[in-house]
Amino acid sequence: MYSVDEFLRIDELEVVGKTVLLRVDINSRVDGGKLHMTEKIARHAETIVHLSERGAKTVVISHQGRPGDDRFITMEQHAELLRRFVNVTYVDDVIGPAARDAISGMWDGEVLLLENVRILSEETLARSPDEHASSIFVRKLSPLCDIYINDAFETAHRAHASLVGFPMVMPSGIGLVTEEELGSLTKFVEMEMRGRCVYMLGGGKLGDVLPFIKNQISSKSSIILTAGRVANAFLSAEKGVESDVEDEYVRLAGDILRMKNAEKIKLPDDVALNVDGERVEVPVDELSRFGNAVRIYDIGGRTCDEYISILRSADAILIKGPAGVYENEMFAEGTKKIFGAVANMNTFSLIGGGDTTTALNAVGIEKSAFSYVSLAGGALLKFLSGERLPALDVLILSKKKWQNKL
Template identity: 50%
Template structure:
């Protein structure tokens, strides 16, 4: 057995035939104008659901969409339609009421039932311990109708929610296939590390990336390649490009300066950048960047230098795109980084929602990225990288 999975039960450890399996999925997706979009999470979760159905389990899916109050907070009827592209299932617009309980009781072997958005229950997101959640009305009502709990939603493993941590306290519990792959890949990148280790960090969430950088430096990372907004902060911090008064920028730049001083030559910064002139891409050297000028991407020279570093790595961890990839003119840097990673012999772990979305957006074929694992998680991916415990993982460890 893989070392990363030794503490967990998997589907292989259960005889699921004829058993009712509560399956925590993550089919949370992008919503555009009220329409739920087909995303990889839905397809990947469907694979495990299909396997359980084929093994004659009675599968009850627990899932969420959005957060209360948000525009993307919706019932799961659209998700049911999208899932039906991969697996036959029933859907009820109920979670633990009479309709849901009757539907669970009436399931035949091999049938699949999707319940409604679990976040419509106030109990789901209360700040409680696993033991407290296990005593909730939600958990006690559904657990009494089930035999086994399987969690395949690594992306919510950082949340101590009822559907994530409550059921493992009262049912035999294990991890699904998607969770298996996530844990094995994260283990290779964080625990069983092969050096040189290279982090490629970009995107537009400086607080998260700064946390990763500080942790990576403490653990002895070999190189950190900065891109995107993150790269700009370090260029400001080093005084390479000018900065006008901006209190929020100053705060981020101050932290970047402290990290730069600590990281020294291990932290790499862009050599050239791309700006927008009359709606078109223009690559310029750093000494031509004006104060607070918007930088949209890394330039060709930077792509080549970063590509060489990635080529010689044995482990690559990437979070965040290299530039404004949504604009075709500025997708070049992100695509070249992806291409360098795909061509490298290193094991690579790519995480964060924008990173995953960018792969398809810039025209990369995931099938050609042989030695690359793309994590479908955001917050859980970040916490794992930082060595922080995940409630949804801890509760699944063998008791």
């Protein structure tokens, strides 16, 4: 488990007049080419404002989407949204002359936002931190900057150039978001070790969630409630329910169900379907009468009641992912009931993942009703599983190397 004390914190660094390379994660929802304002942008803006007000020359870098998908856009719209909080200059370049000249000419308190780092093929190559430190990306920008701050806890499980390369060659620390995430997640882990933890896992990111479940069922005090595509994977594996879940995940779900302690995984007893535009709740054992074209939109009322009863017995609760297709009001019922019940419990409650926070807003439940709302998804699950996170490990090494030289 990581401790905040292992890292150089932003307030321990002298940044006045220094050029600070700040890695954030403002990768956000895009619809029809339009970027949406998100909690990520607002939270990371706090770190940017903090550095600017302390007189740092702040060079912000982030990614958005992946090359080839609809969410892969420039950072120009991100700059527009960040300007609601701080004056930001957008530079449509990362390591070329335009970016380097803009950085060299900065004044104290100025903020630049460089282009999407994933336009560089080097960014996502499978390389070691030392190899990334030798990349053109790092060699072009590091001489222009004095300090590197990683505030992108959401991507701490990745070993990309912008995350692990710079700490190998310059003094590096954590920003406000990462510090807050580490403190709150550490508290959750400590409570999990002392008492009974219940995980409510829904949504659709099976590549993150299923390995987490496989790891967690070895914990004697944990219970796992499933919904969304997570539940669909297990229902397909155990009961042959037709779904759109990829075969590899159905096989993995089947492997997990054959493990010792698999009884800790709770599957929906009833689900909600869309039948001729109406919400119809059906026991799982009766789904076959609807044919192979059935699509599950939500958990049913009986399952909601059972899950809420189990959640009330918890000492700590993690919710990651909505219970159903909450974007359609008719199928937001499971998400609203589960989230609403947990919001009214006197239990340490951790909400994780961007989809989960979006769902909270959609069903009208305030984030302040929960103990902590994390921006992270995959990184959160790996942290709770006790896995090492590459982007944090290099920051620990950087502190050991540089703390007596600052």
